[in-house]
Amino acid sequence: MTAVTVVEETTAPAAPAAEALAPEPALPPDRPRRIGGVSRSGVLSLCGAAASGFCVSVLLFGQLAPFSGGLGFTVTTYVAFLAIYAVLTGLEEDGQAVRDRVMTVVLWTAATLLFSALFLVVGFTAWRGREALSHGNFFTQDMQASGPLDPLTHGGIAHAMLGTLTMTAIALAITVPLGLACAVYLNQIPGRFSRFVRTIVEAMTALPSIVAGLMVYATWILGLGMQKSGLAAGFAISVMMLPIVIRAADVVLRLVPGTLTEAAEALGAPRWRTVWHVILPTARSGLATAVILGTARGIGETSPVLLTAGFTAALNADPTSGPMVSLPLAVFNFVKSPEPAMIARGFGAAAVLMALVLVLFVIARVIGGRGPGHQTKRQARRTARASRRDVARFDELHAPGLSLFAPTTAPAAPTATGEND
Numbered sequence: 001m002t003a004v005t006v007v008e009e010t011t012a013p014a015a016p017a018a019e020a021l022a023p024e025p026a027l028p029p030d031r032p033r034r035i036g037g038v039s040r041s042g043v044l045s046l047c048g049a050a051a052s053g054f055c056v057s058v059l060l061f062g063q064l065a066p067f068s069g070g071l072g073f074t075v076t077t078y079v080a081f082l083a084i085y086a087v088l089t090g091l092e093e094d095g096q097a098v099r100d101r102v103m104t105v106v107l108w109t110a111a112t113l114l115f116s117a118l119f120l121v122v123g124f125t126a127w128r129g130r131e132a133l134s135h136g137n138f139f140t141q142d143m144q145a146s147g148p149l150d151p152l153t154h155g156g157i158a159h160a161m162l163g164t165l166t167m168t169a170i171a172l173a174i175t176v177p178l179g180l181a182c183a184v185y186l187n188q189i190p191g192r193f194s195r196f197v198r199t200i201v202e203a204m205t206a207l208p209s210i211v212a213g214l215m216v217y218a219t220w221i222l223g224l225g226m227q228k229s230g231l232a233a234g235f236a237i238s239v240m241m242l243p244i245v246i247r248a249a250d251v252v253l254r255l256v257p258g259t260l261t262e263a264a265e266a267l268g269a270p271r272w273r274t275v276w277h278v279i280l281p282t283a284r285s286g287l288a289t290a291v292i293l294g295t296a297r298g299i300g301e302t303s304p305v306l307l308t309a310g311f312t313a314a315l316n317a318d319p320t321s322g323p324m325v326s327l328p329l330a331v332f333n334f335v336k337s338p339e340p341a342m343i344a345r346g347f348g349a350a351a352v353l354m355a356l357v358l359v360l361f362v363i364a365r366v367i368g369g370r371g372p373g374h375q376t377k378r379q380a381r382r383t384a385r386a387s388r389r390d391v392a393r394f395d396e397l398h399a400p401g402l403s404l405f406a407p408t409t410a411p412a413a414p415t416a417t418g419e420n421d
Contacts, residue, residue, distance in 0.1 A: 045085060050081055052081070053080035053082075061073055061076070082106070085105065125350050125354065128343075130348075135153055137154065138345070142158050142313060148341070151341060159312065159314060159325055160330035160349060161356075163230060163324040167230050167233045167234045167237055170319060175241045179294065180245070180249055183250045183252075183253055187279075188271065188279075201247055207239075209302075212236050212240050213236045213306070216232055220232050221308065228309055228322075229324060230316070230318075230319035230324035232308035233309035233326070236304035242294070244293050244297050245290050248289065252286030252289070253279065260279070264278045295357075302332055306329055309323055327350075332346075
């Protein structure tokens, strides 16, 4: 009995220890949340929320509340859709996932509205101007011998196309060097005066176009006695383009990493060479975008052109003398006519103006090239050739028998008497 009792006393405490050492049940691993992609539950939640939001708006506008109006119905449906979609998503996901899904829907909605408006504007303009665009004379003739009652087979917008290209070229020739130089100054030479210039530039971005036209009209035409011409219109357009180019280029130059500038200056390069060979090539793509933004602002101006270049129905290829018309001004004069043919010419000219802006954008993208660190095939081949030349030059410098510290002059020959100095 004693032995049994001892055994029981010695083995009894082992049970809690065994229970303490027993492995705990493994917890299910955390399931990673999907960041993107389309899932079945997500599609069902979207469809269910959309149907529920529509039904809620029908009840509010038809039965429960005295609401009316198509815009209010649309807004109420969308708000109810977002609320119901958040609730349905919250049944399966956490709060962070719910906010992510809701904001994704909001951003997709905004993008859809934006592209729908853009497609509507471009499509409506091209559709209304299709009758004029289908005739070849619309692009090769002017309106000097045509009137409002003439059919679309007579007359065109060649004078307006030439005027727009001429004025834009003059404005770009003035704006691009001045704008980029001012942006480099603001970026590379900080100080009190640069802050003052930046403030003036930001204030000029909101300058009304009619004020720019009046300034050029008062100084160039009234003050200096010059006549209305495409050159004066180019001056007025450059005043509108200059602050846009400066501000956009300044923002782009700020994005260039400071380590590139520090590396160039550490190698002994002067400031102007650093700007020309490091900063401007790095920001070339963004600078092209800045020029495009300024061009898009100036190419659609009407009032400065009317004040400084006048209006003409004939083709004028001389920008220094005689009135000249642009495409926006031609569109304004065409569409205010009650004749259907003139209205069709106006919409056709507007479609040509949009196509011209697109062509200029493509040209700027080609000139601007790719972003920093991305080379074209031609640039890659040129870099490879330069690297091979550098390797060959280094091999010549380190070739056997050559030394950078070898004497450049031969020792003096002994004299005829055999005596050495």
